[in-house]
Structure formats: structure tokens, C-alpha cells
Amino acid sequence: SCTVRVLSRQCWYESPLISVSLSTSSDGISELVDSYGFNALSRKTSQTKVGTQYAPWSHPPVCTEVLQGLRSKLCVYTNAAFSNGRGISIFTTPKVAQEFASLPPFQNATAMDKINVFSGAWYTQELPGKGVGMLARKTLKFGDGVTAHTPALLAYLEGELPTLQREKYFRIAVSQLPDATRDAFLQLTTVYGDERIRVQDIVKANTFQLEVGGQNHLAVFPETSRLNHACAPNAQYHLNPKLLTHYVRATRPIALGEEITISYTSPLEPTEMRQQHLQSGFHFTCTCPRCTSKGTDATLSKMFAMQASLNDWSVTSDGTPKLAEELLQLYRQEGLEGFMDVPYGFAALAYNAVGNSKKAVTYAEKAEEAILMKDGVWSPNLRIWEEVMGNAKGHWSYKRRT
Ligand SMILES: C[S@@+](CC[C@H](N)C(=O)[O-])C[C@H]1O[C@@H](n2cnc3c(N)ncnc32)[C@H](O)[C@@H]1O
Numbered sequence: 001s002c003t004v005r006v007l008s009r010q011c012w013y014e015s016p017l018i019s020v021s022l023s024t025s026s027d028g029i030s031e032l033v034d035s036y037g038f039n040a041l042s043r044k045t046s047q048t049k050v051g052t053q054y055a056p057w058s059h060p061p062v063c064t065e066v067l068q069g070l071r072s073k074l075c076v077y078t079n080a081a082f083s084n085g086r087g088i089s090i091f092t093t094p095k096v097a098q099e100f101a102s103l104p105p106f107q108n109a110t111a112m113d114k115i116n117v118f119s120g121a122w123y124t125q126e127l128p129g130k131g132v133g134m135l136a137r138k139t140l141k142f143g144d145g146v147t148a149h150t151p152a153l154l155a156y157l158e159g160e161l162p163t164l165q166r167e168k169y170f171r172i173a174v175s176q177l178p179d180a181t182r183d184a185f186l187q188l189t190t191v192y193g194d195e196r197i198r199v200q201d202i203v204k205a206n207t208f209q210l211e212v213g214g215q216n217h218l219a220v221f222p223e224t225s226r227l228n229h230a231c232a233p234n235a236q237y238h239l240n241p242k243l244l245t246h247y248v249r250a251t252r253p254i255a256l257g258e259e260i261t262i263s264y265t266s267p268l269e270p271t272e273m274r275q276q277h278l279q280s281g282f283h284f285t286c287t288c289p290r291c292t293s294k295g296t297d298a299t300l301s302k303m304f305a306m307q308a309s310l311n312d313w314s315v316t317s318d319g320t321p322k323l324a325e326e327l328l329q330l331y332r333q334e335g336l337e338g339f340m341d342v343p344y345g346f347a348a349l350a351y352n353a354v355g356n357s358k359k360a361v362t363y364a365e366k367a368e369e370a371i372l373m374k375d376g377v378w379s380p381n382l383r384i385w386e387e388v389m390g391n392a393k394g395h396w397s398y399k400r401r402t
Pocket residue numbers: 129130131132133188189190191205206225226227228229230282283284285286287
């Protein structure tokens with residue numbers, strides 16, 4: 001019942017990367033757009049009567065009818081005071097809204113101490129052929145924090161509301177944000193440039209996915225949204241659903257003025273699949289060196305063949321520590337430093353299998369570090385390496401290949 005693939009007979013989970021599909025033609029009525037046009041977007045929070053009777057929400061929730069598939073209504077919940085006045089708007093069910101309200105950021109102001117604080121690590125600039133991008137304001141080394149932010153808008157991931165209905169609620173959500181946050185949101189880039197569905201267009205170009213209350217939500221983080229894509233990115237991100245926070249860290253040294261990038265799609269997919277994902281999700285063709293070099297897919301195939309050998313525990317297996325070291329080297333050569341949890345894990349097992357438990361623990365620690373950077377503390381993959389770190393000699397892999 002593994003979701004994606006198996007690493008040494010254990011399930012290996014991969015965090016989902018999100019590309020939203022947006023239908024604009026099937027329900028194209030203009031009436032709603034007229035009544036919830038840009039007046040709604042330019043409404044100032046200061047002009048809205050903000051009460052306390054809906055605590056922790058600053059505005060009265062605005063709700064849909066009960067949706068058949070969800071057996072619930074969806075409502076816009078805004079907390080304009082959230083995180084020192086940054087604000088947050090959430091479009092979700094009343095039940096999930098309660099779950100949000102019980103999370104540390106709504107309960108305890110100190111939970112947000114190091115979040116939504118400018119790290120001093122970046123600035124933005126228009127870049128040829130890429131729109132705005134994020135660049136390093138100082139030299140960065142492996143593990144340095146780039147950003148740590150909460151979303152301005154979160155929206156329950158559903159496909160039931162007609163596009164223009166959804167737009168109406170998204171607009172209310174955005175309009176209720178504090179002025180600076182709303183303006184930063186509305187300046188974000190779009191994919192279609194379709195004014196009728198501007199907020200969903202912004203969501204399409206900029207969304208991540210966050211699970212709260214067992215439900216996936218689309219999440220837009222205005223600062224983080226300026227990170228462009230590369231197939232050999234120099235930064236990695238993960239989300240902490242309890243803190244509603246998106247963290248970005250450098251995965252290799254980044255020079256002053258160098259662009260900071262993340263990968264919007266798995267960089268371990270073949271080039272054609274990566275390009276398809278980027279085209280359908282974000283409407284651009286990637287021109288990074290891994291996309292233009294002819295050798296990328298052959299290198300990927302070689303990496304997978306090496307992983308298959310390391311994952312082979314039969315007596316004829318040629319999985320050795322030397323092979324594991326070569327695999328690590330290939331990942332680095334490809335610029336995949338942010339995706340080394342799997343090769344570090346294979347190295348841990350390969351060393352343990354020949355009785356070198358010390359090296360096994362070192363690589364298990366590196367696998368853990370890589371998972372924390374890529375998937376965060378919730379990842380079930382962490383447990384695999386905790387077992388090795390806790391008791392390498394008691395692990396099933398110990399001396400399996402001696
Ligand atoms: C999340 S936004 C990134 C910031 C965006 N460049 C901006 O101006 O705000 C995603 C959009 O940026 C552009 N983009 C991101 N990475 C790119 C790349 N490697 N090459 C060309 N365009 C890219 C695409 O238009 C994509 O839809």
C-alpha cells in the first residue's frame with residue numbers, strides 16, 4: 001500500500017507538488033463577476049467593521065450553501081490581526097476552521113516568533129524571460145534559512161464550486177486581508193491574465209498545498225511566490241502544517257546576487273515529464289541546463305539503476321558502499337543536493353550491510369537532515385533512519401552483505 005515507491009521494503013512517501021487545474025469556459029457567466037468585481041478587491045480592511053464576536057475571526061464568516069460532495073458549506077474566515085497584523089484568510093468548512101483555530105499560531109503568539117520575519121537573505125528583481133525572481137542579498141551556505149512565512153490565503157481544495165462562484169469567495173477572502181498583505185497578494189503573477197478570475201489565476205501561478213484537519217488546502221505565500229523554478233535548484237522548501245509555515249533553505253552555497261530557486265516538479269522525473277508538468281501547471285518552458293542538456297535523462301536512468309542495485313538484497317546484489325558513494329556524487333553533480341535523502345539512505349544501508357555501523361549512522365543522520373529540509377518533521381520517512389541511528393547493529397541491514 002505504498003503511495004509512491006519502496007525503499008528497502010519500506011514505504012517511501014513523497015510530498016505532493018501542486019498544479020491546480022482551472023476551468024474557465026464551462027461556467028462562464030459574467031453576472032457574478034460584475035457584482036463581485038474589483039470593488040470587492042479594493043475594499044480596505046480599515047473600512048470594514050471588525051468585530052470580536054466571531055473570535056478568533058475578525059470578520060463575520062461568509063458562507064456558501066451546503067455543497068453536496070462535501071456535505072458542508074465552505075466559509076471565508078479572516079483573522080486580520082494574525083501574526084502581528086499580517087493577517088490570514090481561510091476558505092474552508094466550519095469544522096476545519098475550528099481545527100485551524102486550535103493550531104499554535106492562533107493560540108500562542110510566541111509560536112510565531114521567528115516566522116514572517118525578514119531573514120535578510122533575499123531581494124526581488126525582474127529577470128529576463130522569467131518575470132520577477134528572488135536573489136541572494138548575501139552569500140548563503142548549506143542549511144541557511146531564506147524564508148519562513150505563513151500564507152495570506154488558504155482555500156479548501158475542492159472541484160465542486162463553479163469557477164466564478166469560487167472567485168466570489170476568494171475575492172472576499174483577499175479583500176478582508178490587511179492592506180499590505182492584500183496588495184502583496186494582488187501584485188503576484190498570473191498564468192492566464194484573465195481578469196474575471198484574477199484571484200484564482202494568482203492562486204494557479206503561486207500555490208502550494210497544505211493539509212489541515214485532514215484536508216488539502218491551496219496556500220499562497222506572497223514572499224515565497226517570487227521563487228522561480230530550476231531543475232537543479234539551490235534551495236529546498238517544506239511546509240509545517242501545525243505552524244502553517246513554508247520554510248525555504250539553501251541546499252548549496254549561493255553567491256551574493258545569484259538567483260535563489262526551488263523545483264516546482266520532481267527533478268528526478270525525465271525531462272519531458274518535467275516540461276509537461278511546468279507547461280500544464282505554470283505555462284512556461286524550462287530552459288535550465290538540465291532541461292537543455294542531452295545527457296540528463298541518461299544520467300537519471302543510471303542513477304535509478306544504481307538505486308535498484310543498492311535496493312537489491314539478494315546474494316547476487318552488487319550494492320556496495322562504493323556504489324552508494326558514486327550515487328551520492330552523481331546527485332551532487334546534477335545539482336540535486338536538496339533531494340539527497342534517498343541516496344544518503346542507501347549509503348547508510350550499504351555501509352551497515354558490510355558491518356560499518358559508524359558510517360551507517362553518519363549517513364542516516366544526513367538522510368534525516370535532508371528529509372527535514374525537504375518534507376519536514378511530519379515525514380514518516382524519518383522513522384526509517386531513526387531506527388538506524390538508534391541501533392545500527394540491531395537493524396535488519398546490519399552485516400546483511402558480509
Ligand atoms: C510562483 S511564480 C514565480 C515568480 C514569478 N516569476 C513572478 O514574476 O512573480 C511562477 C511563474 O514564474 C515564471 N517562472 C518560474 N520559473 C521560471 C523559469 N525557470 N523560466 C521561466 N519562467 C519561470 C512562470 O511564469 C511561472 O508561472
